[in-house]
Amino acid sequence: MSTATLRHRDASPARGSYGFRTVARMEWRKLRTIRSTWYILAVFAAAMIGLAMLVLKNENYAQLSAAGRASFDPAYDAFLGLVLGQLLLGVLGVLAITTEFSSGMIQATFAAAPRRPLVLAAKAAVLGAVTLAAGEISAFAAFFAGQAMLKAPAPHATLGQPGVLRAVAMAGAYPALIALISLGIGAIIRHTAGAICALVGMVFVLPLLFSLSNSLRDTAQKFLPDTMRNSLIAVKPVGHLLSPGLTFGLLCAYALAALAAGAWALARHAA
Amino acid sequence: MIEARGLVKHYRSTLAVDNLSFDVRPGTVTGFLGPNGAGKSTSMRMIMGLDRPDAGQARIDGKSYGHLRWPLREVGALLEAKAFHPGRTARAHLAALAASNAIGRRRVDDVLAITGLEQAADRRAGKFSLGMAQRLGIAAALLGDPQVLLLDEPVNGLDPEGIRWIRNLLKNLAAQGRTVLVSSHLISEIAHTADALIVIGQGRLLAQTTVAQLSARASSLEEAFFQLTEGVTDYSGSL
Numbered sequence: 299m300s301t302a303t304l305r306h307r308d309a310s311p312a313r314g315s316y317g318f319r320t321v322a323r324m325e326w327r328k329l330r331t332i333r334s335t336w337y338i339l340a341v342f343a344a345a346m347i348g349l350a351m352l353v354l355k356n357e358n359y360a361q362l363s364a365a366g367r368a369s370f371d372p373a374y375d376a377f378l379g380l381v382l383g384q385l386l387l388g389v390l391g392v393l394a395i396t397t398e399f400s401s402g403m404i405q406a407t408f409a410a411a412p413r414r415p416l417v418l419a420a421k422a423a424v425l426g427a428v429t430l431a432a433g434e435i436s437a438f439a440a441f442f443a444g445q446a447m448l449k450a451p452a453p454h455a456t457l458g459q460p461g462v463l464r465a466v467a468m469a470g471a472y473p474a475l476i477a478l479i480s481l482g483i484g485a486i487i488r489h490t491a492g493a494i495c496a497l498v499g500m501v502f503v504l505p506l507l508f509s510l511s512n513s514l515r516d517t518a519q520k521f522l523p524d525t526m527r528n529s530l531i532a533v534k535p536v537g538h539l540l541s542p543g544l545t546f547g548l549l550c551a552y553a554l555a556a557l558a559a560g561a562w563a564l565a566r567h568a569a
Numbered sequence: 570m571i572e573a574r575g576l577v578k579h580y581r582s583t584l585a586v587d588n589l590s591f592d593v594r595p596g597t598v599t600g601f602l603g604p605n606g607a608g609k610s611t612s613m614r615m616i617m618g619l620d621r622p623d624a625g626q627a628r629i630d631g632k633s634y635g636h637l638r639w640p641l642r643e644v645g646a647l648l649e650a651k652a653f654h655p656g657r658t659a660r661a662h663l664a665a666l667a668a669s670n671a672i673g674r675r676r677v678d679d680v681l682a683i684t685g686l687e688q689a690a691d692r693r694a695g696k697f698s699l700g701m702a703q704r705l706g707i708a709a710a711l712l713g714d715p716q717v718l719l720l721d722e723p724v725n726g727l728d729p730e731g732i733r734w735i736r737n738l739l740k741n742l743a744a745q746g747r748t749v750l751v752s753s754h755l756i757s758e759i760a761h762t763a764d765a766l767i768v769i770g771q772g773r774l775l776a777q778t779t780v781a782q783l784s785a786r787a788s789s790l791e792e793a794f795f796q797l798t799e800g801v802t803d804y805s806g807s808l
């Protein structure tokens with residue numbers, strides 16, 4: 299413990315300043331040095347691929363009615379894992395910010411980078427990139443593994459068919475958008491339990507409540523994330539849904555709104 | 570150089586800091602002294618931009634904390650003992666902070682060596698004792714080799730050897746011309762390291778003085794401190 303090393307001769311840039319690039323590097327280091335990040339991503343991939351295989355293996359096309367055969371959508375059926383997967387990546391998004399508050403790390407973070415909206419933007423960029431990569435890899439793997447499980451005479455989906463590539467790509471993007479919305483929720487609520495409750499409420503409870511009312515079911519339910527998921531990944535058209543393009547745009551807007559509200563909340567409250 | 574000018578902070582109905590002004594000069598260790606609840610931590614948090622003052626301002630070398638270009642290279646702080654994620658290793662914690670201010674990886678090894686944490690560097694920080702957590706906090710404060718250091722109760726949880734180590738560390742840092750502000754509620758502890766003193770009570774400045782001047786006021790340094798803080802202790806007991 300000599301003090302001779304107190305002064306370091308780092309070829310440090312005296313010019314410039316900290317900014318998005320350096321803070322994003324910090325956030326990437328933070329995200330990847332927590333074990334739960336990798337556990338959550340592993341469970342997410344296993345759920346996506348495992349459920350796709352399970353569902354399509356047990357598909358009994360031969361015994362379907364004519365109507366059942368007409369609406370049979372082997373691409374859509376490969377993404378049942380998203381029901382659980384959206385929650386998993388949502389939890390990852392919540393934890394990325396709430397554990398900083400519960401541990402006190404947020405003080406070190408804001409001491410290193412006092413511009414709080416910038417910190418949230420860097421967090422969102424890193425979380426978005428990681429969850430999008432995990433989402434797309436898992437979605438494509440789930441799609442191919444699922445189709446491989448389908449038995450004749452059931453028709454297989456291929457990426458060349460109209461709408462299928464979009465469905466697979468959106469199945470990967472959807473949970474990443476839920477993760478970003480959840481990061482915003484976490485920044486607003488700042489407590490793990492409360493933010494996860496809000497996430498579960500948004501994804502599972504609101505659709506349940508809306509489905510109890512005829513008027514809400516027909517008008518408002520299509521704007522809920524869990525219903526929008528169906529619009530993104532359906533190849534055969536389903537009633538009462540927005541178009542996939544509009545749905546994707548709206549979900550991006552939700553994420554931006556949640557993050558903007560989160561940035562405002564971070565700037566307003568003491569750390 | 571730290572300048573506080575007219576700092577005011579309310580928490581709901583309580584006035585935590587009441588029109589507080591002081592200067593912390595480079596080259597000496599400045600003790601920030603006051604009874605529990607005097608507003609020391611709140612003042613330090615306002616200097617760091619973690620709490621927003623209701624009035625007044627704090628400046629570091631003429632700039633507010635939010636306007637520093639490389640905050641960790643200009644100011645190092647130990648505020649809360651455990652300002653880290655318990656699941657991250659000490660090395661990963663420091664490396665992440667270093668990245669935010671473009672500080673090289675070699676400096677992470679340096680501060681681990683300075684604080685004697687090399688052996689524990691790859692253990693998860695959540696398993697650390699309070700003393701080790703305190704050392705990790707000090708390592709983070711030293712990361713950017715800053716000219717200004719703020720340490721809130723740094724001897725908390727340190728063993729006698731650790732306490733002696735931190736006294737020497739702070740004196741050396743000040744001798745190198747840095748600005749060092751150290752809070753404590755124990756005059757006897759602060760007298761070992763500090764020359765300059767800022768004494769506050771109930772959020773107000775009671776004295777900006779030196780250890781020598783204060784001890785000349787009464788039969789002992791402790792007696793002088795008690796006289797100064799008489800009437801501003803929130804939780805005074807009686808026998």
